[in-house]
Amino acid sequence: MGEERRGLGRLPLWALGLIPLVLIVVALGALLTVGGDTMGDRRGPPVEDIAVERTVLRPGEIELTLRNVGPEAAKVAQVAVNDAYVDFSADGGEIGPRGSRRLTLDYPWQEGSPLLMTLLTSTGATIEHEVAVAVETPSRDGDLYGLMALLGIYVGVIPVALGMLFLPFVKRVREHWVRWFMALTVGLLGFLAVDAYLEGTEIGEASTGAFGGLQLLFIGAVVAFFALVWLDRFLRGRSERAEGTGTSAFRVSLLIAIGIGLHNLGEGLAIGAAYAIGNLALGAFLVFGFALHNTTEGLAIVAPLAKERRPSLVRLVALGLIAGAPAILGAFIGASIYNPELATLLIGFGIGAIVQVIVQIVPAMRDGAGRALTPATIGGILAGVAVMYATGLLIIA
């Protein structure tokens, strides 16, 4: 027997949801159109805040991508380079809030010299943008892609594959050594996470902030973390349905590989971007440094496979590519369409993925009594940090 409904109780459910929604839309619309008038105008001169998102240097011209990060529309009326007004063309006039504009300046810049650009807006405000050293931006052609692919292979794919060659060694070694290697892996990954965090904050803070800036680092980390958690549950469910218990060790390795792959995406991005602005000498030492640094990642991937039957060669190759190949993609992106906020997001992905992977590995570090942190494993973690730090010093970039 139902109770007799009175008043609002008589309305169906959908009405209870829809009516407030309609009222909200009406109220917000009224505020937007009329409410502003009741408050009066903002005091003071126009707030103009334009940032330069990207600079591309070609012979005889400078291309700037501008982003309006202020609350009001703004227009760049004239541009001076090194205290001389220059002719320029633009793909539009006034820039709306969050809008972007591309300016191409006609200027005979010299390789290796600094450039100071002054944008003069229609109200006379000036926005300055400096290029410390003018270097021609690599053109996006087959040569660049070939070079970035090679770079990605040298610093991503090959080192990971080499690190994975430790698998037979890890398989034969005794149980408590396996736990030590897992701890070593945790140390390696922890270092990577902190390193990526530091780099991500540097890039995020230097960005224009139009799309959140540093916020994207945390958003990326959270998204990647939970995406991997979901993936883990999904794979666990699938293998449980298929085989009962599921090959959990391979799943851990897979997740580690994905996490490292996302991290390497960020690393490739950094390398490609640095190359594009001439900040990078693609010398043997650089490649050597990165390669040594990244072989430890290969070890991290195979460590969980110690006590399982050896996975097929195809699976091992897949793991290696999943972890290493994203460096190629990262290098492409970094060299061609680099955007600091995009980089921040991708680095955030890497961090979140690595943290999730560490969470995955910790259970495998537990000894018979259920403790993860024994003197041995603590030593392993510290050894991992030390190895990454030492090999990181070799990267003269």
Add this chain to the structure above:
Amino acid sequence: MAASTFTRGALLSAAAGAGALVLAGAAASRAPAIAGEATHAGMKGHGGGADGPTFRQGGVVDHRANGFNPTEILRDFDWGTTRRLGNGRTLREWTVVAADKDIEVAPGVVYPAWTYNGRVPGPTLRCREGESLRVRFVNGSAHPHTMHFHGFHTAEMDGVAGIGAGLIQPGKSTVYEFDADPFGLHLYHCHAGPLAEHIARGMYGAFIIDPRKGRAEADEMVMVMNGFNTNFDAQGNQIYAVNTIAFHHVNEPVRVARGELIRVYLVNILEYDPINSFHVHGNFFDYFPTGTRLEPSEFTDTVMLGQGQRGILEMRFRTPGLHMFHAHKTEFAELGWMGDFEVVG
């Protein structure tokens, strides 16, 4: 078997995903050139900037909206109105009104100026040595102002705060009276505080006292070297010019006749920069500093002036065609203070 299906599936989808991403990246990066962009760089590998500085092509200041045109200011001399006094002397009178006005100082750039008679520089007041002068100053601006003249006058007529009429408040007026003395090229400007801002905002103009016997017949023009600190940081100017509009005489060269005597009344009122200079191409001039002597002190093609310094230049062009004139402080030249004489005949 489920395991190998997973492996194949994983590998294939990973490969497909990676391939799609790469293709997308390649497509995005091969974005077509922006329509409507006409770059000159394609024609000259060195870039158009090698031709010299310029504002953005295709834009010109709206002189009609500004209410004044530098080409007209160049040869505009305000002789005021005259009256014969009882003792036989001439009384010459002007009325000058201070007004706040937004002016377009560069194509697309608006500057909130303070003006005398709605133009920058203010009217060129011209008279003869020995006349009795009376300038009625009306303050139509929202701020207090004065008119301070460079010339002989009493302390009460100096146009500074605290003496004589002092600061003239908005809506009030006063009369500055003094004799035209000494002959030469002088200037007037506002002397209210903060002084740098009152000058920089446009409150200045030339003040010419002809010698009793006059000067030789010539094509006479007034050039007031000024500039605008549009971002108000008082660290230098963003725009430099002669008679306010940068690069104006590149677009509208000063037409002069070959062989004719040209007399330039040159005043430097540039604020925020210590010095300014004037240089002409392919010609030399006699320079009369402050115009207070009838003998030139120099025969040169480049002079340097501090703020408030001025001089008369006399020259004749020997050859026809475009002859550039500009500050020989290159930064000022490239930020607008350059123009051309077009010599015809």
